[in-house]
Amino acid sequence: MNTNCFIIRDLMPLYNENLLSNETTEWVNEHLENCKECKALVEASSTELSPEPIENIMNQEAMFKKINRKLSMYQIIFVGLSFFIAINTSLLNESFGFILWYPVLGAVTYLFYKDMRLVFLLSFVPIFLWAFSSNLLDFINSSYLDMSLLEVLSHSLISSTTISLFHVIFAFIGSIIGLLMIKIKNIN
Known part of the structure; x- marks a missing residue:
C-alpha cells in the first residue's frame, strides 16, 4: 500500500x-x-447497510406500568405522611406547628403532582370539614344554647373557611417553594 x-x-x-x-x-x-x-x-x-430489525425483548408497556405504579406508591406515601403531620399540627389541635408542616405539605404535593389545585384541596378541604363538623358537634352538645341552627351553620361556615384559608396560605407558600425548586432545577 x-x-x-x-x-x-x-x-x-x-x-x-x-x-x-x-x-x-x-x-x-x-x-x-x-x-x-x-x-x-x-x-x-x-453500499448502504440494511440493518436487520432489532428484536425488542422487553415489554415496554409493562415496564412503564411497573415504574408508574412504584412512583405512584411513593407519591401516596409522601403526600399521606406530610398530610398526616400537617393535620396533627393544625390550629384545631391548638398547635402552631402547621406553620412549618403546611409549607412542607404544599411543597411535597406540588413537587409530585405539579398542580396548585391539588395543593389547595389537600390543605383546605380536610381542615374545613374538621372545623365545620366540630362546630356542629358543639351545637349538638348544646354549647351554643343561645343560637339557632341557621346561625350556627353560618358561624360554622365562616369560621371553618377562615381557619382553612389560613392553612392554605402556608400550603401555598410551600407550593411556591416547590415551583421555585423545579425552576432552579430546570435552569441547571
Missing part, C-alpha cells in the same frame, strides 16, 4: 458524498482504476 492509498482512504467519505473538487475527483478515479484494494474499499463503503 503506497502513500496515495492512505490519501484515498482519508478522502473516501468526501468522495462518496461528491464533495471533492473536480480535479481531486479525477485524481481519485485514476487511482481507483489502478488500485484494486482502494476500489474494493470505495465500493464497500458506498
